[in-house]
Amino acid sequence: MNSKRSLVRRTAAVAASAVAALVLAACGGNGDNSAGHDGHSKASPSASASASSQGQQNAADVAFAKGMIPHHRQAVEMADLAPSRAGSAEVKALAEQIKKAQDPEIKTLSGWLTSWGEEVPAEGAMDHSEHGASGMSGMMTAEEMDKLKDSSGKAFDTAFMEMMIKHHEGAVSMAETEKADGSYEPATKMADAIISSQTAEITQMNELLGKN
Known part of the structure:
Protein backbone atom coordinates (compact mmCIF):
# COMPACT_ATOMS: atom_id res chain seq x y z
CA MET A 1 0.00 0.00 0.00
CA ASN A 2 2.74 2.34 1.01
CA SER A 3 4.51 1.71 -2.22
CA LYS A 4 1.27 2.36 -4.10
CA ARG A 5 0.73 5.63 -2.23
CA SER A 6 4.30 6.58 -2.89
CA LEU A 7 3.83 5.89 -6.58
CA VAL A 8 0.64 7.97 -6.66
CA ARG A 9 2.40 10.83 -4.91
CA ARG A 10 5.31 10.65 -7.36
CA THR A 11 2.92 10.58 -10.30
CA ALA A 12 1.03 13.59 -8.88
CA ALA A 13 4.31 15.41 -8.32
CA VAL A 14 5.40 14.72 -11.88
CA ALA A 15 2.01 15.88 -13.19
CA ALA A 16 2.19 19.02 -11.03
CA SER A 17 5.69 19.70 -12.31
CA ALA A 18 4.52 19.29 -15.85
CA VAL A 19 1.63 21.73 -15.28
CA ALA A 20 3.98 24.18 -13.62
CA ALA A 21 6.35 23.88 -16.56
CA LEU A 22 3.49 24.56 -18.98
CA VAL A 23 2.39 27.57 -16.97
CA LEU A 24 5.93 28.92 -16.88
CA ALA A 25 6.31 28.29 -20.58
CA ALA A 26 3.07 30.13 -21.23
CA CYS A 27 4.22 33.01 -19.07
CA GLY A 28 7.53 32.94 -20.82
CA GLY A 29 5.72 32.96 -24.14
CA ASN A 30 3.68 35.93 -23.03
CA GLY A 31 6.84 37.61 -21.95
CA ASP A 32 8.40 36.92 -25.30
CA ASN A 33 5.32 38.28 -27.04
CA SER A 34 5.29 41.36 -24.91
CA ALA A 35 9.00 41.76 -25.55
CA GLY A 36 8.20 41.33 -29.21
CA HIS A 37 5.56 44.05 -28.97
CA ASP A 38 8.01 46.22 -27.08
CA GLY A 39 10.58 45.57 -29.74
CA HIS A 40 8.02 46.48 -32.37
CA SER A 41 7.04 49.63 -30.54
CA LYS A 42 10.70 50.53 -30.30
CA ALA A 43 11.15 49.84 -34.02
CA SER A 44 8.17 51.98 -34.98
CA PRO A 45 9.58 55.28 -33.70
CA SER A 46 12.84 54.39 -35.39
CA ALA A 47 10.99 53.72 -38.66
CA SER A 48 9.02 56.91 -38.31
CA ALA A 49 12.20 58.74 -37.42
CA SER A 50 13.65 57.47 -40.65
CA ALA A 51 10.55 58.63 -42.54
CA SER A 52 10.53 61.95 -40.76
CA SER A 53 14.24 62.44 -41.40
CA GLN A 54 13.06 63.94 -44.70
CA GLY A 55 11.35 66.60 -42.62
Whole structure:
Protein backbone atom coordinates (compact mmCIF):
# COMPACT_ATOMS: atom_id res chain seq x y z
CA MET A 1 0.00 0.00 0.00
CA ASN A 2 2.74 2.34 1.01
CA SER A 3 4.51 1.71 -2.22
CA LYS A 4 1.27 2.36 -4.10
CA ARG A 5 0.73 5.63 -2.23
CA SER A 6 4.30 6.58 -2.89
CA LEU A 7 3.83 5.89 -6.58
CA VAL A 8 0.64 7.97 -6.66
CA ARG A 9 2.40 10.83 -4.91
CA ARG A 10 5.31 10.65 -7.36
CA THR A 11 2.92 10.58 -10.30
CA ALA A 12 1.03 13.59 -8.88
CA ALA A 13 4.31 15.41 -8.32
CA VAL A 14 5.40 14.72 -11.88
CA ALA A 15 2.01 15.88 -13.19
CA ALA A 16 2.19 19.02 -11.03
CA SER A 17 5.69 19.70 -12.31
CA ALA A 18 4.52 19.29 -15.85
CA VAL A 19 1.63 21.73 -15.28
CA ALA A 20 3.98 24.18 -13.62
CA ALA A 21 6.35 23.88 -16.56
CA LEU A 22 3.49 24.56 -18.98
CA VAL A 23 2.39 27.57 -16.97
CA LEU A 24 5.93 28.92 -16.88
CA ALA A 25 6.31 28.29 -20.58
CA ALA A 26 3.07 30.13 -21.23
CA CYS A 27 4.22 33.01 -19.07
CA GLY A 28 7.53 32.94 -20.82
CA GLY A 29 5.72 32.96 -24.14
CA ASN A 30 3.68 35.93 -23.03
CA GLY A 31 6.84 37.61 -21.95
CA ASP A 32 8.40 36.92 -25.30
CA ASN A 33 5.32 38.28 -27.04
CA SER A 34 5.29 41.36 -24.91
CA ALA A 35 9.00 41.76 -25.55
CA GLY A 36 8.20 41.33 -29.21
CA HIS A 37 5.56 44.05 -28.97
CA ASP A 38 8.01 46.22 -27.08
CA GLY A 39 10.58 45.57 -29.74
CA HIS A 40 8.02 46.48 -32.37
CA SER A 41 7.04 49.63 -30.54
CA LYS A 42 10.70 50.53 -30.30
CA ALA A 43 11.15 49.84 -34.02
CA SER A 44 8.17 51.98 -34.98
CA PRO A 45 9.58 55.28 -33.70
CA SER A 46 12.84 54.39 -35.39
CA ALA A 47 10.99 53.72 -38.66
CA SER A 48 9.02 56.91 -38.31
CA ALA A 49 12.20 58.74 -37.42
CA SER A 50 13.65 57.47 -40.65
CA ALA A 51 10.55 58.63 -42.54
CA SER A 52 10.53 61.95 -40.76
CA SER A 53 14.24 62.44 -41.40
CA GLN A 54 13.06 63.94 -44.70
CA GLY A 55 11.35 66.60 -42.62
CA GLN A 56 7.73 67.63 -42.44
CA GLN A 57 6.62 70.03 -45.14
CA ASN A 58 6.06 73.65 -44.21
CA ALA A 59 4.32 76.58 -45.91
CA ALA A 60 7.42 77.28 -48.06
CA ASP A 61 7.42 73.71 -49.40
CA VAL A 62 3.72 73.94 -50.28
CA ALA A 63 4.22 77.32 -51.98
CA PHE A 64 7.21 75.95 -53.90
CA ALA A 65 5.22 72.98 -55.23
CA LYS A 66 2.12 75.05 -56.05
CA GLY A 67 4.19 77.68 -57.84
CA MET A 68 6.58 75.38 -59.66
CA ILE A 69 3.87 73.15 -61.19
CA PRO A 70 2.31 75.86 -63.43
CA HIS A 71 5.79 77.30 -63.98
CA HIS A 72 7.08 73.97 -65.31
CA ARG A 73 3.88 73.41 -67.31
CA GLN A 74 4.48 76.64 -69.20
CA ALA A 75 8.11 75.71 -69.90
CA VAL A 76 6.93 72.36 -71.28
CA GLU A 77 4.30 74.17 -73.38
CA MET A 78 7.05 76.37 -74.81
CA ALA A 79 9.32 73.38 -75.41
CA ASP A 80 6.50 71.56 -77.24
CA LEU A 81 6.55 74.30 -79.89
CA ALA A 82 10.20 73.76 -80.80
CA PRO A 83 10.05 70.57 -82.93
CA SER A 84 7.77 72.19 -85.52
CA ARG A 85 8.98 75.81 -85.29
CA ALA A 86 12.66 75.97 -84.29
CA GLY A 87 15.23 76.52 -87.02
CA SER A 88 18.23 75.45 -84.96
CA ALA A 89 19.06 71.85 -84.03
CA GLU A 90 20.56 73.17 -80.78
CA VAL A 91 17.28 74.84 -79.81
CA LYS A 92 15.33 71.69 -80.63
CA ALA A 93 17.70 69.62 -78.48
CA LEU A 94 17.52 72.15 -75.65
CA ALA A 95 13.72 72.14 -75.75
CA GLU A 96 13.68 68.34 -75.56
CA GLN A 97 16.10 68.45 -72.62
CA ILE A 98 13.87 70.95 -70.78
CA LYS A 99 10.78 68.82 -71.35
CA LYS A 100 12.49 65.62 -70.18
CA ALA A 101 13.63 67.30 -66.97
CA GLN A 102 10.45 69.16 -66.08
CA ASP A 103 7.68 66.68 -66.99
CA PRO A 104 8.75 64.19 -64.26
CA GLU A 105 9.18 67.03 -61.76
CA ILE A 106 5.57 68.13 -62.36
CA LYS A 107 4.43 64.59 -61.48
CA THR A 108 6.62 64.52 -58.36
CA LEU A 109 5.44 67.94 -57.17
CA SER A 110 1.80 66.94 -57.77
CA GLY A 111 2.34 63.75 -55.77
CA TRP A 112 3.75 65.72 -52.83
CA LEU A 113 0.78 68.09 -52.77
CA THR A 114 -1.67 65.18 -52.88
CA SER A 115 0.13 63.39 -50.02
CA TRP A 116 0.06 66.62 -47.99
CA GLY A 117 -3.69 67.00 -48.50
CA GLU A 118 -3.16 70.10 -50.68
CA GLU A 119 -4.82 70.88 -54.00
CA VAL A 120 -2.78 70.44 -57.16
CA PRO A 121 -3.07 73.56 -59.38
CA ALA A 122 -5.54 72.92 -62.18
CA GLU A 123 -4.28 72.76 -65.74
CA GLY A 124 -4.16 76.28 -67.11
CA ALA A 125 -4.22 77.87 -63.65
CA MET A 126 -1.65 80.65 -63.56
CA ASP A 127 0.01 79.22 -66.67
CA HIS A 128 0.12 82.71 -68.13
CA SER A 129 1.02 85.58 -65.85
CA GLU A 130 -1.03 88.73 -66.22
CA HIS A 131 2.01 90.74 -65.25
CA GLY A 132 4.47 89.44 -67.79
CA ALA A 133 7.99 88.15 -67.36
CA SER A 134 8.78 90.69 -64.65
CA GLY A 135 5.74 89.56 -62.66
CA MET A 136 5.27 86.04 -61.41
CA SER A 137 8.72 84.45 -61.43
CA GLY A 138 9.42 84.85 -65.12
CA MET A 139 6.07 83.56 -66.40
CA MET A 140 5.16 84.59 -69.93
CA THR A 141 1.97 86.48 -70.67
CA ALA A 142 -0.66 85.02 -73.01
CA GLU A 143 0.43 87.62 -75.60
CA GLU A 144 4.07 86.51 -75.36
CA MET A 145 3.04 82.89 -75.75
CA ASP A 146 0.95 83.80 -78.84
CA LYS A 147 3.94 85.64 -80.31
CA LEU A 148 6.11 82.57 -79.78
CA LYS A 149 3.49 80.29 -81.38
CA ASP A 150 3.28 82.59 -84.42
CA SER A 151 7.03 82.64 -85.06
CA SER A 152 9.30 80.14 -86.75
CA GLY A 153 12.88 79.63 -87.84
CA LYS A 154 15.49 82.02 -86.47
CA ALA A 155 12.82 84.36 -85.08
CA PHE A 156 11.41 81.50 -83.03
CA ASP A 157 14.87 80.45 -81.83
CA THR A 158 15.66 83.95 -80.59
CA ALA A 159 12.27 84.51 -78.96
CA PHE A 160 12.29 81.03 -77.39
CA MET A 161 15.72 81.46 -75.80
CA GLU A 162 15.11 85.02 -74.63
CA MET A 163 11.81 84.01 -73.02
CA MET A 164 13.21 80.78 -71.58
CA ILE A 165 16.14 82.61 -70.00
CA LYS A 166 13.68 84.85 -68.11
CA HIS A 167 11.57 81.80 -67.32
CA HIS A 168 14.57 79.89 -65.95
CA GLU A 169 15.70 82.89 -63.92
CA GLY A 170 12.27 82.89 -62.29
CA ALA A 171 12.52 79.17 -61.52
CA VAL A 172 16.01 79.60 -60.04
CA SER A 173 14.70 82.40 -57.82
CA MET A 174 11.80 80.20 -56.62
CA ALA A 175 14.22 77.33 -55.98
CA GLU A 176 16.55 79.58 -53.97
CA THR A 177 13.59 80.62 -51.79
CA GLU A 178 12.74 76.95 -51.24
CA LYS A 179 16.33 76.17 -50.26
CA ALA A 180 16.33 79.02 -47.76
CA ASP A 181 12.88 78.48 -46.24
CA GLY A 182 11.75 74.91 -47.02
CA SER A 183 11.98 72.02 -44.55
CA TYR A 184 11.02 69.00 -46.71
CA GLU A 185 14.30 67.42 -47.79
CA PRO A 186 13.16 66.00 -51.17
CA ALA A 187 11.84 69.48 -52.10
CA THR A 188 15.06 71.25 -51.13
CA LYS A 189 16.99 68.62 -53.12
CA MET A 190 14.78 69.26 -56.16
CA ALA A 191 15.41 72.98 -55.69
CA ASP A 192 19.16 72.27 -55.79
CA ALA A 193 18.77 70.29 -59.01
CA ILE A 194 16.68 73.06 -60.60
CA ILE A 195 19.26 75.72 -59.71
CA SER A 196 22.08 73.60 -61.12
CA SER A 197 20.42 72.47 -64.37
CA GLN A 198 18.63 75.69 -65.24
CA THR A 199 21.63 77.91 -64.50
CA ALA A 200 23.63 75.73 -66.93
CA GLU A 201 20.85 76.06 -69.54
CA ILE A 202 20.77 79.85 -69.08
CA THR A 203 24.52 79.93 -69.82
CA GLN A 204 24.01 77.70 -72.88
CA MET A 205 21.19 79.89 -74.24
CA ASN A 206 23.18 83.08 -73.70
CA GLU A 207 26.05 81.51 -75.65
CA LEU A 208 23.71 80.53 -78.50
CA LEU A 209 22.36 84.09 -78.53
CA GLY A 210 25.94 85.38 -78.68
CA LYS A 211 25.59 87.17 -75.35
CA ASN A 212 28.56 85.45 -73.66
